[in-house]
Amino acid sequence: MxxxxxxxxxxxxxxxxxxxxxxxxxxxxxxxxxLQSDVPVIYFCTEDTLVPEKPKASAILNRTISQxxxxxxxxxLQRVLIRSEEARLRRMVFGRVPGxxxxxxxSGRGGLLVIGFxxxxxxxxxxxxxxxxVIGAFDQRMGEEYLSQRAFDAVILDGAFDDVLENLRxxxxxxxxxxxxxxxxxxFAGDLPVFYDAGANDVLLAPLSQDMLRQRLATAIRLxxxxxxxxxxxxxxxxxxxxxxxxxGLKRRDYDNYLNQAAKALSARGLMIWQISxxxxxxxxxxxxxxxxxxxxxxxxxxxxxTSREEDLVxxxxxxxxxxxxxxxxxxxxxxxxxxxxxxxxxx
Numbered sequence: 001m002x003x004x005x006x007x008x009x010x011x012x013x014x015x016x017x018x019x020x021x022x023x024x025x026x027x028x029x030x031x032x033x034x035l036q037s038d039v040p041v042i043y044f045c046t047e048d049t050l051v052p053e054k055p056k057a058s059a060i061l062n063r064t065i066s067q068x069x070x071x072x073x074x075x076x077l078q079r080v081l082i083r084s085e086e087a088r089l090r091r092m093v094f095g096r097v098p099g100x101x102x103x104x105x106x107s108g109r110g111g112l113l114v115i116g117f118x119x120x121x122x123x124x125x126x127x128x129x130x131x132x133x134v135i136g137a138f139d140q141r142m143g144e145e146y147l148s149q150r151a152f153d154a155v156i157l158d159g160a161f162d163d164v165l166e167n168l169r170x171x172x173x174x175x176x177x178x179x180x181x182x183x184x185x186x187x188f189a190g191d192l193p194v195f196y197d198a199g200a201n202d203v204l205l206a207p208l209s210q211d212m213l214r215q216r217l218a219t220a221i222r223l224x225x226x227x228x229x230x231x232x233x234x235x236x237x238x239x240x241x242x243x244x245x246x247x248x249g250l251k252r253r254d255y256d257n258y259l260n261q262a263a264k265a266l267s268a269r270g271l272m273i274w275q276i277s278x279x280x281x282x283x284x285x286x287x288x289x290x291x292x293x294x295x296x297x298x299x300x301x302x303x304x305x306x307t308s309r310e311e312d313l314v315x316x317x318x319x320x321x322x323x324x325x326x327x328x329x330x331x332x333x334x335x336x337x338x339x340x341x342x343x344x345x346x347x348x
Contacts, residue, residue, distance in 0.1 A: 042070075
């Protein structure tokens, strides 16, 4: 009997007796490595706790984080993994997409962006990995300019409380940077839950040792690289998929292969795919050619593309028509409602 993967593994090292801590964590790492898909590993810590090397941390959080913020962090990590798996699947089924350059904020080898005048820039420079660029920005406006010009794997907000909070909220409101890992720095323990609730991936309570800072930076960068690589593949494949309408559509063989692989990957997480025809009057297996309604096909594809997430597959399939493959029932219902509402008020 198979069971769905856990949504995450939560570890508080200090709650594991010291005499069995290392063998237990080694055993846990081996169990996680043998699973069908990756599972986020979250460590709870205090400002002076170094987390173990195994299992590898997906996130390191202070124990003061609220249950609501913790749930949001788990959902964020789950989505990063699902997007990463989706990117690998599209590369495997469709191959590399030719002729599309990545957006500037996906390009380059990544790095760390420090925004603010908190005075810890040199500490970050010393704690970073040797192949990681560190760039400083005086304020949010300069920071956003840098973020739009090149890739960064994580952002560190280091300044006065009001500045850090406002900068954090601005980043989370901007669709381009909403998912980038953000570390907020503070010298006051009371600020931790506030920054977590505002969307910080990690909150660093100063002063931090170099070893602790190095560990927290490495964890954020590892998550950021995974996010950025998946974002790039999904953004490029999304453009490519939309343009297949002009050349007759995606091959049915490739589409069926994608469906089988996607269903298998999601079923391991206890999830399922939702396939819908974007033209409700056309049965799914009616050998649709699209010749009778090319404008209609383009319209519904555009609506679905604007309404869905990048990890959802929206495309035109030969002999099937315009379809969408979504990862949640809620998204499926939202998309159907959106298409019905727009088509009901649009003259085609």
